[in-house]
Amino acid sequence: MALIYLESGCTRTRNQNVPEQRTKWETIRDWVLNCLDSHNECELAGQDTKDRPKRLIHVGNNDDYSDVRICSDVGVNQQYMTLSHCWGPSGVSMRLLERNLQQYSAQVPWKDIPRTFQHAIVIVRNLSNSLGVEHLWIDALCIIQDSDTDKQRELRRMSSIYQYALCNLATCLGRDSDCGLWQDSDPLQFHNCVVETSHSNQMGSRVRAENLDLYKSSVEKSVLNSRAWVLQELTLAPRLVYFTAEQLVWQCSKACFYQSSPWQDRLASVDGLKWASLRRSTCLNDSDNSSFDHVYRFWMLKLADFTQRNLSYESDTLPAISAIARCVKARLEPYDEYILGLWKRYLHLHILWQLHTNFKAYENVSHMKSNRPSWSWISVSGRVYNHLTYQEAIETTTCLVTLRPRIHYANEQDRFGDAVSAELDATGVIAKVALHVCHSKSAYPEKDFAFVCLPGKNSKDFRNLTQHVADLDVLIGSRETEGKKTTWIWAYCLFAVWETSTRDSNRQLRGLLLVRTATGRGLYRRIGRFCIEQPECDGLLEEIKSNHPLAENDCLERNEDGSHKITIL
Numbered sequence: 046m047a048l049i050y051l052e053s054g055c056t057r058t059r060n061q062n063v064p065e066q067r068t069k070w071e072t073i074r075d076w077v078l079n080c081l082d083s084h085n086e087c088e089l090a091g092q093d094t095k096d097r098p099k100r101l102i103h104v105g106n107n108d109d110y111s112d113v114r115i116c117s118d119v120g121v122n123q124q125y126m127t128l129s130h131c132w133g134p135s136g137v138s139m140r141l142l143e144r145n146l147q148q149y150s151a152q153v154p155w156k157d158i159p160r161t162f163q164h165a166i167v168i169v170r171n172l173s174n175s176l177g178v179e180h181l182w183i184d185a186l187c188i189i190q191d192s193d194t195d196k197q198r199e200l201r202r203m204s205s206i207y208q209y210a211l212c213n214l215a216t217c218l219g220r221d222s223d224c225g226l227w228q229d230s231d232p233l234q235f236h237n238c239v240v241e242t243s244h245s246n247q248m249g250s251r252v253r254a255e256n257l258d259l260y261k262s263s264v265e266k267s268v269l270n271s272r273a274w275v276l277q278e279l280t281l282a283p284r285l286v287y288f289t290a291e292q293l294v295w296q297c298s299k300a301c302f303y304q305s306s307p308w309q310d311r312l313a314s315v316d317g318l319k320w321a322s323l324r325r326s327t328c329l330n331d332s333d334n335s336s337f338d339h340v341y342r343f344w345m346l347k348l349a350d351f352t353q354r355n356l357s358y359e360s361d362t363l364p365a366i367s368a369i370a371r372c373v374k375a376r377l378e379p380y381d382e383y384i385l386g387l388w389k390r391y392l393h394l395h396i397l398w399q400l401h402t403n404f405k406a407y408e409n410v411s412h413m414k415s416n417r418p419s420w421s422w423i424s425v426s427g428r429v430y431n432h433l434t435y436q437e438a439i440e441t442t443t444c445l446v447t448l449r450p451r452i453h454y455a456n457e458q459d460r461f462g463d464a465v466s467a468e469l470d471a472t473g474v475i476a477k478v479a480l481h482v483c484h485s486k487s488a489y490p491e492k493d494f495a496f497v498c499l500p501g502k503n504s505k506d507f508r509n510l511t512q513h514v515a516d517l518d519v520l521i522g523s524r525e526t527e528g529k530k531t532t533w534i535w536a537y538c539l540f541a542v543w544e545t546s547t548r549d550s551n552r553q554l555r556g557l558l559l560v561r562t563a564t565g566r567g568l569y570r571r572i573g574r575f576c577i578e579q580p581e582c583d584g585l586l587e588e589i590k591s592n593h594p595l596a597e598n599d600c601l602e603r604n605e606d607g608s609h610k611i612t613i614l
Contacts, residue, residue, distance in 0.1 A: 069227065069293060070171035072304055073286050076295045077176055077212055080284055084299040087283045089208055096205035099198070100141075100187040101125050101180040102153070104169045110155040113166060115141065115186060117150070125180035126172075127210040128165045129278045131269055133221025137185040143192060153186070162186070164226035164288075165214050178211055185222070201459060204281055204368035213282030215275075217267035217289045226288040259303060260315045263289035273354035274361070277368040280347060337377070338436035341388070344373050345434050348386075353428035360463070362386075362423050367461040374461075383460065384450050385421045385467055391434065393444045393541050396469075397555055397574050398422045398431040418467035419571040420557070420613045433542075433555070443543040445586075446473035446556075469613040470601075473540055476589045477599065480536040480558070536560055537599070538575060539611070540586060554582040559613065567601035567611045 080087050101119050105112030119125075139157055141149060155163070162183055169181045189195040199206075207213060218224045264287050269275055279285060287294040292304035301312040351366050363370075363386065374383045381388050387395040400422075417424035432438060449470040455463050541556040558573040577585065590607025597603075602610035 068171070070168055072293055072307055073168065073212070073295075074172055074175045075307070076286070076302060077172075077284060080297050080300070084297060086298045089283065096202055096209070097121060098125070098182050098187060098202060098206045099195070101182055102166070102186055104166045104173070104179055104181055106170065106173070110166070111152060113153045113155060113158075114151060115146070115149045115153060116180075119180060123180055124176065124178040124211045125182055126165075126169055126178055127182045127207055127213045127278070127282065128162070129213055129215040129269060129275050129282075130161050130183075130222050131216075131220050131272060131275075132185070133223075135221075137222050140185045140190040141188065142190055146189060149186070159222035160225040161216055161222040168214060168226070176211065182206060182210065197456070197459065200364055200367065201371075201461075203277065204371045207278050207281040207368065208283065208372070210282055212284040212286060213278060215269060215279060215285055215287050217263055217269050217287050220268050228290065259289070259291060260294060260301070260311065263287075263291055264294055264315075271355050273351055273356045274365045276347065276351050276354060277366060280369055281372065337380070337390070338439075340373060340376050341391075341434045341436075344369075344388070345431060348422070349428060349430045352422065363462055370461050384452065385418060385464060386423050387421055388434075389450070391439060392448050392450070393446055394433045394438060394442065395431065396420050396448070396557065396571075397433050397541060398429050399574060400425050401428040401430060418464070418469070418614065420469045421467070424571075433544075437547065438544065441545045441547055442555075444541070445543060446471055446539065446541045467614075470610065471539055471613055472602075472604070472610040473608050474586050474589055475540070475595055475600070475609045475611060476538045476593050477595060478536055478538055480534050534560070536572065537569060537595075539613075551579050552582060553578050554585065557613070559611075561599065562614060564614075566598050569611055569613050571613060 097119070100115050100117045101123075103112070103114050103116045103119075105114070138159055139153075139162070158166070162185075165181055165183065169178055173179050188199045214226065216224065216226050218226070218228065264270060267287075267289070270279070283297060285296045287296070294304070295302040295307075296312075296315065299312065300310045301315050302308060302310065347369055348366070351369075356362060356365060366386075370383055370386075374381070377388070377390075381390040383389075384392070387398075422429040433442065451466075451468045451470065453465045453467075454460055455465055537559040539557045539559055540554055542554075544553045544555055545551070546553070554577040556575060557571050558575050559569040560572050562568045562570055594603070594607070595609050600609035600611050604610070
């Protein structure tokens with residue numbers, strides 16, 4: 046927001062003494078040098094040779110750009126920059142392929158290079174003398190796009206490629222790679238507006254006004270920042286320069302600057318949560334759960350951001366966040382293991398993720414991806430969040446379930462990708478329930494509600510039930526009652542944790558809401574999660590174990606303590 050009210054006697058002047066416009070690369074150069082000199086948090090130790098990008102673009106120095114080429118013989122100490130851009134609906138017009146690899150290794154035809162790529166090359170050229178950087182990494186030109194082998198190998202290096210880059214250039218202009226990094230603009234557009242008043246006070250007679258919403262309107266709301274793939278690039282790069290329609294924006298772990306006032310720090314007003322801030326954080330201690338908290342918080346905040354972004358292909362879900370996952374895994378070793386978007390150490394909490402949606406999804410839309418494990422968030426589309434992964438929840442919950450994942454990965458050498466099969470064996474207290482979903486025809490979806498009933502003489506109503514999907518294949522029937530559509534389905538509650546409120550010491554039972562599959566005995570899919578508060582939860586587990594055992598076909602095993610074993614697909 047940038048509003049200024051001019052009282053009588055005030056005049057706005059077109060400043061005739063606008064400071065001489067510094068070139069974009071001079072501004073970038075000074076920001077990079079300042080960060081290198083002042084911010085230890087943004088630095089990373091030497092890069093392992095095996096983690097170096099296979100190829101880089103040598104930007105050359107010929108006036109006609111005839112020496113721009115793809116090179117694979119770059120020394121381990123050579124600096125490089127990276128580029129974040131949008132491919133666009135029809136893809137990038139120039140890509141590295143098996144058939145042109147040899148040609149591009151000799152020369153990349155300048156006239157064929159997309160405008161955004163050209164601008165990035167110009168930037169690196171103009172910084173080469175002052176920063177010692179002569180190379181640039183762009184995904185479309187540094188990965189062989191028609192080679193699955195090359196793409197998988199470079200994908201495994203992605204976290205290192207961005208972490209070890211000197212700086213990442215990110216274009217917030219347009220929807221494809223032909224929009225460029227900058228446009229011709231009036232210098233007044235990014236210099237602060239100066240208002241001279243006829244009334245002088247102790248602060249002077251000149252008032253400066255600037256756009257306080259620049260980062261939000263031009264960076265956060267850009268098409269680039271709506272793309273899921275880009276999140277890991279912007280998160281892992283130690284230094285970022287955003288090219289917006291108005292001006293340049295700098296962001297690193299310690300500062301955020303605008304071109305209009307290049308040394309006024311605005312980091313407090315933007316999302317400064319970058320991976321570099323966690324690299325030097327407190328060491329983990331297996332006997333101190335609190336030492337893990339900042340890592341899990343980082344993951345969950347990034348996951349919430351990632352899952353609300355756009356992906357062109359469903360199969361890219363895990364690959365597009367794999368670079369962040371690799372960094373988190375390296376930070377948590379040897380105490381935790383990554384499992385299809387979740388973490389094993391507190392798996393009983395991580396499976397209780399929540400999809401942010403409303404009950405309108407019950408009417409005729411299913412968000413469930415049937416070919417993905419239903420117990421992981423990768424099976425749904427939409428923003429996912431889970432506050433139960435935070436330290437407060439870890440300290441106030443008691444685990445009620447034993448979980449054992451059985452996963453066959455598509456590539457056993459890369460456990461950050463998809464799985465051929467993924468089953469979760471669960472042993473705990475399970476209750477068969479009647480799920481009642483009431484759909485309001487009102488325009489206010491928050492008026493919809495759902496609850497479950499234990500069948501039999503001692504039935505109970507459980508309010509505060511959250512469900513993210515209604516699979517119409519398990520719909521038993523519906524009826525109209527006073528203008529509302531009511532749906533009943535048989536479902537199963539798997540009780541996962543007791544949670545004690547730190548505010549009032551009240552307890553809650555939390556767990557997964559499941560439905561039986563038609564493929565075999567004791568097989569289920571998750572359709573949501575539930576929360577049962579006091580007084581309904583008091584004595585509930587004991588009642589279920591005593592009076593509501595599962596039928597033989599509903600479970601794989603019955604145990605003497607009243608628990609049952611099932612498999613969640």
